[in-house]
Amino acid sequence: MKLRLLLKMVFLLFFCFDASAQSKKISGTVTDADNGVPIPGASVRIKGSALGTTTDANGKYTLEAASGATLEFSYIGYTTVNRVVDMPAIINVGLSSENKSLNEVVVTALGVSRSSKSTGYATTQVNGDEINRAAPLNLMSGLQGKVAGIDISNTSGSPGGSSKTIIRGFASISGNNQPLFVVDGIPVNNSRPGDVAPNNSIGDLQETYDFGNAINDINPNDIESISVLKGAAASSLYGSRASSGVILITTKKGKAGAFKVDITSAAAFSQVAIVPELQAQYGQGFGYRSYIAENGSWGARFDGQEREWGSEIDGERQSKIYGPLKNTFREAFDTSKEFTNTIAFSGGNDQSTFRFSYGNVGSNGILPGASDTYKRNTLNLNGSTKFKSISISAGLNYIGKNTRAVQTGQALSGIGSSFYEDILQIPVEFPIKAFKDYNNKFYNVDGYFSAFSQNPYYSVHENGSTFKSDRFYGNVDLKAKATDWLTFQFQQGADVTNIVDKIWNARNIPTPGSWVGGGNDEGEVRQSSLGNAVAGSEKYFEFDSKVHALFEKNFDSDISLSGLIGLNFNARGSRSLYAGIEDIAIPDFYHIDNSGNFPNTTETTTERRLLGLYGSATIGYKSFAYLTLNARNDWSSTLPPKNRDYFYPGANFSLIVSQLTDLSSAKVSMLKLRAAYGRTGNDANPYNIYNTMTRTSVFLGGGAYTNFPFDGLAGYTISNTRNTDKLRPEISTETELGAELKFFNNRLGFDFTYYNRITKDQILPIGTAASSGVNFRVVNFGKVENKGIEFALTGTPLKGDDFNWNMTYTFTRNRNKVLELPAGLTNVVLNFAFDAQLVAKVGQPLGVIEAPVPRYDPQGRIIVSSSGFPLADPNLGTYGTSQRDYVMGFNNSFSYRGLTLGFTLDY
Numbered sequence: 001m002k003l004r005l006l007l008k009m010v011f012l013l014f015f016c017f018d019a020s021a022q023s024k025k026i027s028g029t030v031t032d033a034d035n036g037v038p039i040p041g042a043s044v045r046i047k048g049s050a051l052g053t054t055t056d057a058n059g060k061y062t063l064e065a066a067s068g069a070t071l072e073f074s075y076i077g078y079t080t081v082n083r084v085v086d087m088p089a090i091i092n093v094g095l096s097s098e099n100k101s102l103n104e105v106v107v108t109a110l111g112v113s114r115s116s117k118s119t120g121y122a123t124t125q126v127n128g129d130e131i132n133r134a135a136p137l138n139l140m141s142g143l144q145g146k147v148a149g150i151d152i153s154n155t156s157g158s159p160g161g162s163s164k165t166i167i168r169g170f171a172s173i174s175g176n177n178q179p180l181f182v183v184d185g186i187p188v189n190n191s192r193p194g195d196v197a198p199n200n201s202i203g204d205l206q207e208t209y210d211f212g213n214a215i216n217d218i219n220p221n222d223i224e225s226i227s228v229l230k231g232a233a234a235s236s237l238y239g240s241r242a243s244s245g246v247i248l249i250t251t252k253k254g255k256a257g258a259f260k261v262d263i264t265s266a267a268a269f270s271q272v273a274i275v276p277e278l279q280a281q282y283g284q285g286f287g288y289r290s291y292i293a294e295n296g297s298w299g300a301r302f303d304g305q306e307r308e309w310g311s312e313i314d315g316e317r318q319s320k321i322y323g324p325l326k327n328t329f330r331e332a333f334d335t336s337k338e339f340t341n342t343i344a345f346s347g348g349n350d351q352s353t354f355r356f357s358y359g360n361v362g363s364n365g366i367l368p369g370a371s372d373t374y375k376r377n378t379l380n381l382n383g384s385t386k387f388k389s390i391s392i393s394a395g396l397n398y399i400g401k402n403t404r405a406v407q408t409g410q411a412l413s414g415i416g417s418s419f420y421e422d423i424l425q426i427p428v429e430f431p432i433k434a435f436k437d438y439n440n441k442f443y444n445v446d447g448y449f450s451a452f453s454q455n456p457y458y459s460v461h462e463n464g465s466t467f468k469s470d471r472f473y474g475n476v477d478l479k480a481k482a483t484d485w486l487t488f489q490f491q492q493g494a495d496v497t498n499i500v501d502k503i504w505n506a507r508n509i510p511t512p513g514s515w516v517g518g519g520n521d522e523g524e525v526r527q528s529s530l531g532n533a534v535a536g537s538e539k540y541f542e543f544d545s546k547v548h549a550l551f552e553k554n555f556d557s558d559i560s561l562s563g564l565i566g567l568n569f570n571a572r573g574s575r576s577l578y579a580g581i582e583d584i585a586i587p588d589f590y591h592i593d594n595s596g597n598f599p600n601t602t603e604t605t606t607e608r609r610l611l612g613l614y615g616s617a618t619i620g621y622k623s624f625a626y627l628t629l630n631a632r633n634d635w636s637s638t639l640p641p642k643n644r645d646y647f648y649p650g651a652n653f654s655l656i657v658s659q660l661t662d663l664s665s666a667k668v669s670m671l672k673l674r675a676a677y678g679r680t681g682n683d684a685n686p687y688n689i690y691n692t693m694t695r696t697s698v699f700l701g702g703g704a705y706t707n708f709p710f711d712g713l714a715g716y717t718i719s720n721t722r723n724t725d726k727l728r729p730e731i732s733t734e735t736e737l738g739a740e741l742k743f744f745n746n747r748l749g750f751d752f753t754y755y756n757r758i759t760k761d762q763i764l765p766i767g768t769a770a771s772s773g774v775n776f777r778v779v780n781f782g783k784v785e786n787k788g789i790e791f792a793l794t795g796t797p798l799k800g801d802d803f804n805w806n807m808t809y810t811f812t813r814n815r816n817k818v819l820e821l822p823a824g825l826t827n828v829v830l831n832f833a834f835d836a837q838l839v840a841k842v843g844q845p846l847g848v849i850e851a852p853v854p855r856y857d858p859q860g861r862i863i864v865s866s867s868g869f870p871l872a873d874p875n876l877g878t879y880g881t882s883q884r885d886y887v888m889g890f891n892n893s894f895s896y897r898g899l900t901l902g903f904t905l906d907y
Contacts, residue, residue, distance in 0.1 A: 026091055027062045030055045030073055032623065033094030038557040040622075042075040042095065047082065057557055107227040107248050109237040109616070109630075110548070111185035112564065117659075118618055118626040120652025121234040121676040122149065122738055122753040122790065128223040128252070133893065134904065135266030137338055137363060137374075138216035139223060139249070140165060145889030145904045148790035148810035149230045149753070150245075156210040156408050159336065159363035159374035160401070162192050163216055167230050167245035169786040169814040170846045170883055171732060171759040172682065179245035180238055181215045184395055186475040186493025187241065187570065189540050190215040193467070193499055202534055202580045202602055205503060208407040208418070211467045212374075214497065214540075217399045219359040219378040221264050221342040224250045230790075231755055232678030232734035233650045239568065239612045239634050243680040243732050243759075251395065253382055254346040254353030261345055268338040272330055272366055276424070280324035284309070284427035293520035295425040295450040302429070309430075310449040311515035313441045324428045332423055332432045332456070338363040344380075354383040367406060367419060368436065371460045375402045389481040396474040403467040406460055415582065416463045416505030416529045422456035432456075446514035451524035454508075462506035471497040485553040491546040499538040504590040507531030507583075533590035536578030545569045563617035563628075573607035606686045609637040624659035628652045636683035640725040648731070650678030672740040682730035684763045688778050689727065692719045721765050722777040730780075732759040749794040756787040758819075766828055781822040784846055788814035803896050810889040816845040816881075838882060845881040853877030 030042040038059025045052030046063070047070040055061045065071060065085045074080040078095035085091075106116050106125045116123075124147045131142035140163040144152045151166045170177050181190050192213040194206035227248040229235045235242035278297070285291045285299015292309055307322045344357035357380045365372035382395035407418035426432055435443045438458040442448075448455045473495035480488045509528040510517035516526040545568070552562040579602075581595035592599050614632035631649040657663070657671040696717040697707045708715030734757035742749040760783040765776035791811045798805040818840050821828060827841040836851035854870035855863045863871045890905040 023064055023066050024085070024089060025062065026065050026071070026085060026089060027060070028091040028093065029059045030061065030075070030093050030095060031059055032078075033096040036094075037554055037560070037623065039075050039078070039095060040557050042073060042078075045072045045074075046070070047072045059557055107225065107250055109229060109234060109246070110546070110564065110566065111182070111248070111250075112550070114562075114618070117623075117656050117672065118620060118628070118654055119234075120626065120628055120654040120674040121678075121736055122230050122674075122751075122755075123227060123234055124148070124230075124792075125225055125227045127225050128220070130891075130893075131223060131226065132220050132264075135268060135340055136220055137268075137340065137361060138163065138212075139218055139220045139226070140216055142220050143226060145810070146808065146891060147228050148751070148792045148889075149812050150228060151812070151884055151887045157366070158210055158372045158405055158408075159338070159365040160212040160216065160376070160403055161210045161405075162213040165247070166883075167228070168755060168757065168788065169816045171244060171757060171784055171786055172730060172762060177244050179247050180235070180241040181247050181249065182238070183218070183249045183473070184251055184475055185477065185491055185546075186473075186495075186544050187238070187542065188215070188473055188493075188495045189497060189542050189572070191540055191574070193469075193501065193538055202536075202578050202600060205412060205415075205532070205534060205580070206578075208409050208411065209405050209465055209503060210408055211403055211405055211465075211469075211501065212401075214471070217376060217378075217401055217469075217471065218249070218397075219342060219357070219376075219380065219399075221340075221344075221359055222251050222357055222378070222380045222397075224252045226250070230753075231676060231736045232648075232680045232732055232757065233630075233652045233676035233736060234678070236648055236650045236678045236680045237614050237616060237630055237632055239570075239614075239632060240610060240636060240681050240683045240729070243682040243730070251380065251382065252344070252346075252355060252357075253384065253393075254348045254355040256348050256350050256353060259345070259347040261343070263344075264340075264342040266338075266340045268336075268340075270336045270338070270366070272333045275329045278324075278329065278428045280428065283322055283324075283429045291522055293450050293452075293515075293522050293524060294427070295452040297427045297429075299427075310442055311447045311520070313447050313515070318442060320429065320431070322429060325431060328428070328430065328432045329423070332368075333366040334364075334368055336364060336366045348384075351387075352383065352385040354381075356381045367460055368457060369461060371404060371406050371419075371464055373402075373404045376400070391479045392477070394474065394476045397472070399469075399471040401467070401469045401471075405465050405467065407463065411459075411463075411505070412532075414527060414530055415532050417454045417459045418463070419456045419460040422453050422459050425450065425453040426456075445508045446511050446516060448516055451510075451516040451518075451520055451522070451526040454526075454529070458506075458508075462508075463504065465501060465503040467499070467501040469497055469499045471495070485551055487550045489546070489548040489550060491544075491548075493542075493544040495540075495542040497538075497540040499540075501536065501538075502590070503532075503534040505529065505531050507587045530582060531584035531587070532580060532582045533584065533592060533594065534578060534580035535592060536576060536580075538574065538576045540572075540574045542570070542572035558622050560620040561617065562620075563615065565615045566613075568610075568612040568614070570610045570612075571607070573605070575606075576602075576604045578602050608686050610683070611635040622659075624656040626654040628654075630678075634681060634683070634729075636729070638684045638686050638688065639727055639729060640689050643726075643728050646681045646729040646731070648679035648681050650676070652676035652678075652736075667743050668741065669744065669746050670740065670742040674736075674738045674740075676734075676736040676738075678734055678736075680732045680734075682732070684727055684729075688723050688763065689725050691723050693717065694719050718774070720775040722768070722772070722774040724778050726780075727763060727778070728761050728780050730759065730761050730763055732757055734758075747796045747799070749792075751790075751792040751794075753790040754788075755790075757785070759784045759786075760820075764828065766822065766825070779822065781820070782818065782828075782840070783820035785817045785819050786814060788812065804894070806893050806895075808889070808891040810887075812887045814883070814885065816883055818842050818844060818846055836879075837876075844878075845883055847882035849879045849881065850876040851879055 030039050040057045042055045044061045046065050053063050069085045071083045073093045081093050083091050108114050126146050136142035140152050153164050155162045167179050181188050193211045229246040235246040283299045286294050290299045302323045304323050308317045308319045310318050339362045342359035346355040359378040361376040363374040377400045379398040384393035410421045411418045435455050436457050438455045443455050475493040478490045510526050513519050518525045548564050548566040550564045554560045579592050579599045581599050583595050585594050612634045616630035618628040620626045629651050633647045635645045653675050655673045693716040696715050736755045738753040740751045761780040762782040765778045768777045793809040795807050827839045829837050829839050831838040839848050841848050852872045855873040
């Protein structure tokens with residue numbers, strides 16, 4: 001009996017000891033590994049059994065489990081984590097989002113970094129590596145074709161030439177439709193030299209030269225990333241200048257670690273891709289008849305016979321086959337050469353970092369010789385340091401640029417000519433390359449084949465320009481952390497540019513009786529080129545100051561709040577001073593005193609200031625729903641006092657459906673829905689409020705004028721444009737809906753956006769009755785609509801340890817329409833050339849091109865005159881618009897063990 005009791009006690013003791021060794025109470029907290037926020041409702045399960053529990057509102061759990069058992073922690077949208085029960089009784093776990101794209105940080109308005117899942121509007125971020133993959137000469141070329149909703153085009157094709165950047169179509173009839181460019185949180189100048197050109201012969205000449213816009217001077221190798229804010233909800237915090245979108249540029253910074261040296265070098269060789277498609281049936285002449293001094297291909301039909309052509313010099317004349325030549329137009333251009341080099345030094349520790357870089361670019365464009373060259377040197381220095389709760393960062397940049405450019409378009413009458421207008425006037429059967437020796441007796445000033453144009457090689461070598469600019473821009477950023485949830489920030493930025501340039505056209509007058517001096521088969525005398533010289537300088541400045549209070553706080557496991565309140569003061573302006581003379585006295589000497597005429601001088605000065613007060617707040621709920629509210633009020637110096645301030649609000653909402661419910665069975669990695677509403681304002685250009693005076697002249701009769709100043713007297717008159725003190729700001733209102741969807745662990749992704757933007761109260765001078773005493777008056781009028789879709793497809797068809805293939809396809813469709821014009825106006829002429837004009841017309845896209853069309857009879861046949869030429873219809877015909885209805889981009893990159901090959905198409 002005692003033995004049985006003893007054995008029973010030993011058995012119970014062993015059982016209790018074994019139970020106490022195998023089972024214990026485990027507790028802990030489950031949080032988001034990225035931000036430390038507790039995750040309520042997370043599953044904590046003993047793997048291989050049905051036993052388990054869930055976390056409470058604070059992310060805490062308690063569970064009994066045997067030693068050695070495996071606990072499985074899981075939650076929708078997060079990767080599952082396993083932990084083995086061991087000695088500690090507390091097991092805390094951080095879960096990482098299984099969709100890394102949701103945790104990606106994007107740079108948003110005012111340089112604030114936010115997770116992509118919290119943004120309720122369309123924004124696209126492109127890394128610097130993608131921009132520099134093709135070693136672009138400028139950053140906008142590197143961005144081309146990579147972002148849906150943005151249309152980037154080169155305006156001249158010359159090295160360092162301007163880029164036109166339009167986001168979601170033209171909205172302002174008269175304003176600047178270019179986006180605002182912001183570098184490291186500070187707005188920078190993107191003006192094109194000549195933008196402040198006066199409305200006279202000097203200004204007309206400046207407008208025919210393209211020396212590039214300022215943003216293209218930034219070295220692409222200094223760029224870390226670019227974020228594109230497209231809609232009003234995304235850009236409104238930047239104020240008036242952001243009504244056409246914002247492009248945020250973040251430059252590379254030093255990082256803690258060992259001293260590092262980066263060297264980048266690239267060479268690019270380019271040829272003309274597209275040339276005019278010329279007809280191949282008719283040769284030199286006019287009206288289907290052959291004239292050997294004509295400058296076009298409207299002559300007799302080609303017959304393949306050998307004929308004499310061009311001028312007769314010393315009793316000699318050249319001969320050729322009367323038939324079209326292939327590629328003669330293309331062969332007139334050279335192969336362009338571009339060489340880019342950058343060296344950068346960086347390093348630092350946990351407290352301080354630095355980066356210094358030097359870059360240079362040398363480019364010779366597609367035109368013959370050194371007539372279109374571009375040289376650029378850049379210096380970039382930035383650093384940062386921390387001391388307790390204070391951090392300071394600063395950056396300083398220098399850009400030195402030397403450029404030679406040729407005229408684009410048509411030169412001023414009687415002054416000279418341009419390569420492009422001359423080459424377009426050569427008949428299709430002429431060997432253009434033969435004209436390179438422009439001193440040859442058959443191709444020189446007297447012997448060139450036509451009296452209606454000049455040798456294009458003479459134009460490109462004897463006419464030209466030089467351009468030099470020095471630009472400094474940079475910023476200082478000071479942050480002081482007051483509490484764990486509140487930080488104060490002060491930013492000061494500056495951007496200053498000094499420009500000196502010179503433009504000249506050679507003097508050349510045909511010798512009387514020479515081929516182009518009247519000795520040709522039509523007896524025509526070419527207009528003399530009297531030549532000119534223009535020299536001047538331009539200065540641009542911008543100073544931008546911001547003060548922010550930034551806050552970020554989690555109130556409990558469900559609610560988070562972040563945002564800022566800020567004050568912004570911006571002052572910017574320009575000054576240009578030019579002098580020019582016409583009718584050069586001594587050939588090849590381009591000096592302002594080298595003429596019998598007095599120099600024409602002009603000075604233009606602009607200044608403007610803007611004060612803005614703004615705020616933004618984002619409320620997050622359980623990491624799957626985010627609501628952002630923002631508002632800004634601006635006070636502009638370019639508007640009349642009673643309309644000087646204007647207010648515009650915005651809101652956007654983001655819902656992460658894949659965080660709310662489990663979509664893994666459908667292979668959905670992420671599903672995000674977004675909606676946004678926003679308004680932006682736009683002020684007027686300077687000096688549109690009060691009437692101004694301009695220098696005048698007095699008509700003496702018989703075609704004679706007396707120009708002031710005259711005999712020591714100055715003469716002025718009220719400008720022909722009547723300004724007004726009743727101007728209102730231009731306002732744009734935009735709604736936006738979108739969705740992002742990713743499949744197969746982010747291997748395939750779609751991003752779709754629909755937007756609708758209405759811009760009203762446009763500010764524009766419109767024509768008025770001459771009886772009013774002026775030709776134009778500045779008014780608020782009109783309403784323009786832009787609506788469309790943006791679509792981006794991303795994919796990784798192949799992914800491995802050594803080889804990756806990534807692709808992106810973008811598509812944008814924009815519908816633009818003028819909804820309203822002032823009462824009594826059916827259209828407003830925006831610009832014109834010859835008989836063609838660019839107009840704003842109700843019901844049509846902004847910028848319709850209209851030109852004469854032939855008259856038709858009721859049977860649809862063209863009505864011709866007795867000479868056989870079509871009669872013009874009194875109503876102009878429409879030839880399209882200045883905008884592209886859709887833009888497509890296609891990018892592919894292939895990586896193999898660190899070596900990357902990529903190509904981009906933009907259509």
